Amino acid sequence: MLDRSSEKPRQGALGLWNISFGFFGIQIGFALQNANMSRIFQSLGTSLDDLPALWVAAPLTGLLVQPVIGHMSDRTWLGRLGRRRPYFLAGAVLAALALVAMPEAKALWFAAMMLWLLDASLNVSMEPFRAFVGDMLRKDQHGVGYAVQTAFIGAGAVVGSIFPWVLERLGVANDAAPGQIPDTVRIAFWFGGAALFAAVLWTVVTTREYAPDEMAAFDGAADHGGAETLRLLALRTYGASVGWAVAGVAVLALVRAFALKQEMYLLGALLIGYGAASGIAIARAKGGKGAGMLGHIVGDFAGMPPIMKRLALVQFFTWSALFIMWINTTPVVTQYFFGAAPGTAAFQRGANWVDVLFATYNGVAAVAALTLLPWLARRIGRARTHLLALLCGAAGFAxxxxxxxxxxxxxSEIGIGIAWASILAMPYAILASALPQRKLGVYMGLFNVFVVVPQLLVATVMGQIMKAFFPTEPIWTMAFAAAVMAAAALAMLRVRED
Structure with missing residues (x-):
């Protein structure tokens, strides 16, 4: 019998490398998506104020996929493949296929569909990677584990962001006829698909997950039956469920009354859907039925630890700013700094410069994650380090x-890069040390709801705001980004580490 007081073995440099190397490939995929999707959509003829609606696929798929994958990966054990690695591998295969197909789009609807597939697949791989670090490392190594993961994220994003620019310097055609995707983008996406699959496969092959009995020895037995979740659900009233549904109905009524953009119907439908789902879960619990996946997700969402709730508010503001940046940097830079319209050679040069800018902030993040942030965290703590980093990001946007x-x-990208390094490391390191390890997957998935909900809100609302107040001036989106990033820094004042 295993000693229940035993501790996980300490990982050396090679172990830390192998655990997180797959994220290098995943982030190449995310970087290609973030830096080039607005460019692809505009090249295929979409208007500026329609960009947020087309980007809605990314946050919506994350919202639906991450809690489900987190819940499932907590309960998976596929022999030699293990607990989290089956999801790494499945997501990598699908994401690689989407990256290969994306630049072949000849129509806007096909590009939008491939964005859905790509983002869903990347989320299937990414969410278990967050929990994987917590699974494999001792609590005293969580900080360095997430720092190494952030370094790989930054390095992968540099490669993905800068590759079209590098191809142009190597003589690959960066111009294309109207309605066509340049060869620089097409080849970069093909390369990204191969690199993503190879990097994830490396982690799958070089790591061995702890078996269920070993995890039980380290962290205690998992409550997969959900007895505690079921008990807490049964004690809840239906008030909150009704409140969510009423809020959704109110959003639908406002959209109809003020003729708002129709993608805002999606926001209302999601609020109604969550209200209905929580009501069903509570009714099942009160009736003595099993919690099931729905009950577990709703119950764990409602029962989040206090530190997770405080960090969730920080995440909400943080990722609102980031999503504004990803959508609007291309139109801002091409219009204000290159004076170019979509479809022109100057527009393609400006879009390639955006790739360089994105590579810069990711490169800064990779370096800061292993140098500046650990040094600050040792002296002032992870919470204050994150606050300062977020202020750097706000200054970069401004x-x-x-x-x-x-x-x-x-x-500007240096400040944003410091913030990005902290965003990818500090909240997860704080959480991984505070959450029950046996439910780390579902809690990480639920935590990422506060990554995707603000993106969904930006995708549905920002286009309406810009159309109403700044229809031809996308530079003002950077003012929104600076303001909400500063709000995230203020929200960090409420976070206290153990």
Whole structure:
């Protein structure tokens, strides 16, 4: 029998490398998506104010996929493949196929469908990777584990972001006829598909997960039957469920009354759907039926630990700012710094410069994750380190208003890169040490709801705001990004580490 007081073995440098190397490939995929999807959509003829609606696929798929995958991966054990690795592998195969197919789009609807498939597949791989670090490492190594993961994220994003620019320098055609995707983007996406699959396969092959009995010895037996979740659900009233549904109905009524953009119907439908799902879960619990997947997810969402709730507010503001940046940096840079319209050679040059800017902030993040942030965290704590990093990001967004030379935007990206490094490491390190390890997958999936909900809100609302107040001035989106990133920093004042 295993000693229940035993501790996980300490991982060396090679173990830390193998555990997180797959994220290098996953982030190549995310970087290609983030830096080039607005470019692809605009090349295929979409208008500026329709961009957020087309991007809605990314947050919606994350919202639906991540809690489900987190719940399932907590309960999976497929022999030699283990607990989390089956999801790494399945997601990598699907994402690689989507990356290969994406630049072959000849119509906007096909590009939008491939974005759905790509983002869903990346989320299937990514969410278990967050829990994987917590599974494999001792609590005193969580900080360094997430720092190494962040370094791979930054490195992968540099490669994915800068590759079209590098191809242009190597003589690959960066211009394309109207309605066509440049060869620089097409080849970059093909390369990204191969690199993503190879990197994830490396982690799958070089790591061995702890078997269920070993995890029980380290962290205690998992309550897969959900007895505690079922008990807490049965004690709840239906008030909150009704409140969510009423809020959804109110959103639908506002959309109809004020003729708002129709993608906002999706926001209302999601609120109604969550209200209905929580009501069903409570009714099943009160009736003595099993919690099931729905009950577990609803119950764990309602029963989040206090520190997770406080960090969730920080995440909400943080990822609102990031999603604004990903959608709007291409139109901002091409219009204000290159004076170019979609379909022109100058537009493609400006879009390639956005790739360089995105590579810069990711490169800064990779370095900061292993140098600046650990040094700060040892001296002032992870919570204060995250607060300072978020303020750096807010300053980076605000600087778009005062800089006129596109070359100087590199300085803006340094501040954003420091924030990005902390965003990818500090909240997860704080959580992984505070949450029950046996439910780490579902809690990480639920935590990422607060990554995707703000993106969904931006995708459905930002286009309406811009159309109403700044229809031809996308630079103002950077003011929104700076303001909400500063709000995230203020919200960190409420977070206290153990």
């Amino acid at each position: 600087s778009f208003f005062v800089i006129r030379d596109p070359q100087l935007l590199i300085a």
